[in-house]
Amino acid sequence: MTVRRIGLVVHEGRPAAVAAAQKVRAWAAARGVPLTEMDVWGEDGDASARRHAADEAEAGGHPDLVVTVGGDGTFLRGVRIAAQDDAPVLGVDVGRVGFLTEVSPAEVETALDAVAEDRAIIEDRVTLTVRASRPLELPDGMEGLLQYGRGPLLPPPAHRATDVDTVGWGVALDVTAVNDVVFEKLARDRQASLGLYLGQRLFASYSADALVVATPTGSTAYSFSAGGPVLSPRLRAMVFTPVAPHMVFDRSLVMADDEMVTVRVLERSGQVAVSVDGQLRGVLDPGDWVAVHTGPRRARLVRVRPSNFYERLRQRFALADAPAAVADGAPPQVYRPDSPPPEDIAGLYWPG
Numbered sequence: 001m002t003v004r005r006i007g008l009v010v011h012e013g014r015p016a017a018v019a020a021a022q023k024v025r026a027w028a029a030a031r032g033v034p035l036t037e038m039d040v041w042g043e044d045g046d047a048s049a050r051r052h053a054a055d056e057a058e059a060g061g062h063p064d065l066v067v068t069v070g071g072d073g074t075f076l077r078g079v080r081i082a083a084q085d086d087a088p089v090l091g092v093d094v095g096r097v098g099f100l101t102e103v104s105p106a107e108v109e110t111a112l113d114a115v116a117e118d119r120a121i122i123e124d125r126v127t128l129t130v131r132a133s134r135p136l137e138l139p140d141g142m143e144g145l146l147q148y149g150r151g152p153l154l155p156p157p158a159h160r161a162t163d164v165d166t167v168g169w170g171v172a173l174d175v176t177a178v179n180d181v182v183f184e185k186l187a188r189d190r191q192a193s194l195g196l197y198l199g200q201r202l203f204a205s206y207s208a209d210a211l212v213v214a215t216p217t218g219s220t221a222y223s224f225s226a227g228g229p230v231l232s233p234r235l236r237a238m239v240f241t242p243v244a245p246h247m248v249f250d251r252s253l254v255m256a257d258d259e260m261v262t263v264r265v266l267e268r269s270g271q272v273a274v275s276v277d278g279q280l281r282g283v284l285d286p287g288d289w290v291a292v293h294t295g296p297r298r299a300r301l302v303r304v305r306p307s308n309f310y311e312r313l314r315q316r317f318a319l320a321d322a323p324a325a326v327a328d329g330a331p332p333q334v335y336r337p338d339s340p341p342p343e344d345i346a347g348l349y350w351p352g
Contacts, residue, residue: 003031003116007038007063007087009078011070016094020105021069024092027112036060039077052158054174057084065115065302069105071095076178076277083176083297088122090115090302099220099316100178103304111304121303126215126236126257128177129295131170135159136274136282136290154279170291175276178299179218181292182275183263184210184243186283190270191246197262198255205266210243213261213292217299218277220313228252233309234349238294257294264289308351 006028010021028035038060039050051059060081066089068078075091082089091101092108103111114120137156160172175181185192191207214223216231219239224230228241229252236257242250255261265272265284272284284290313319321331340346 001064001088001115001118003033003065003112005061005063005065006033006035007057007060007066007078007081008035009039009066009068009070009074009081010037011074011094014070014094016105017069017074017092020092020094020108023105023108024067024069024112027109031116034061036063038063038066038081050152050154052155052174053080053176054084054158056081063087065090067112068092068101069094070101072100073278075100079178079299080176080277083127083299086297086300088115088120088300088302090120099312100217100301102307102312107304111302114304115302119304121306123233123301123303123307125178125217125233125299125301126238127295127297127299128175128181128213128215128238128292129160129173129297130157130175130181130276130293131172131291132282133170133287133289135171136173138280139283142280142283154281157276157281170289175281176295176297176299177218177276178215179221179277180212180214180223181290182210182212182222182273183284183290184273184275186271186273192272193266193269194272195264195266196240197264198253199260204247204249206242206245206247208242208245211263212241212243213263214239214241220316223252229254230313236294238292260291260293262289262291306351310351 008024011017025035038056062085064087066078066082066087068075069092072095078089090111092103092105093101157173157175160174183194193207194211195205196203212223212226216233216235216237219228219231223239223241226241226243228239231239237254239252239254240261241252265286265288267286269286273280274282274284274290
């Protein structure tokens with residue numbers, strides 16, 4: 001692809017990220033490619049320094065490539081902006097987990113060359129968006145409670161253009177979640193009592209610490225920590241996982257990408273916080289509801305080589321083979337016959 005403008009999102013708190021970002025700036029300068037620093041937080045921590053994704057993309061000149069330098073959190077910041085223009089995101093990994101980012105600081109120039117020369121691989125990932133019974137907002141004073149150990153909060157989600165005017169279908173909000181939308185109890189001494197609707201029918205009412213609606217990409221994040229399944233990121237689906245529910249049915253549900261999950265706060269429940277990709281975006285009161293469904297935009301991840309999700313899963317979670325199995329023989333790390341695959345399986349996906 002022809003790179004006309006780069007948007008750069010950097011975790012400024014990590015020296016390795018700052019050094020790697022300088023490589024990106026030098027690459028762009030050497031080729032006369034304009035570069036804009038995006039999602040920059042002011043030194044005073046003023047929340048007004050952060051903008052809606054559409055405003056951030058507009059202020060950045062609508063880059064056709066977004067480069068993030070940091071961990072997965074920094075990458076998610078970049079995706080929310082890039083998705084506005086269907087732009088791909090190249091993640092440079094200086095984080096601790098790195099499920100989404102894969103390019104090392106040493107590979108920055110090589111990766112940028114691959115993008116500019118059309119040698120990079122672009123992976124499309126499912127995202128989530130929401131409709132709500134009312135616009136999401138944060139109570140007064142919430143910013144002050146969360147000021148320690150993090151940057152300023154994002155503003156409440158703006159409205160998304162929609163052709164539905166009736167209140168019954170709710171307000172379409174401009175939200176793009178790559179990992180998950182989480183409904184979590186706000187007060188330590190009050191459970192979240194939530195009705196879960198699949199389609200338009202009540203499936204079950206939960207008293208729980210939280211409910212997580214995740215994409216396949218996000219299945220290895222909060223949903224996994226709560227006992228949810230790992231989904232291939234190539235799936236077009238979403239997964240619902242309850243967190244510490246006070247009921248016998250505590251299993252996850254995997255749903256198709258054309259289904260909708262609605263969460264309603266019950267009348268005597270405590271308040272419920274709504275987070276999108278780990279960012280607090282609003283607080284719900286009893287009677288409020290939020291519907292989650294797959295979004296119109298896709299997260300477009302840049303890969304410089306074929307990616308093997310399952311190998312990454314084994315490495316990132318430091319999976320160890322069962323001692324009893326190893327005692328019966330060590331399996332080969334890779335099983336790949338020298339001959340081409342037979343016709344009946346030749347069309348299957350073979351990760352690198």
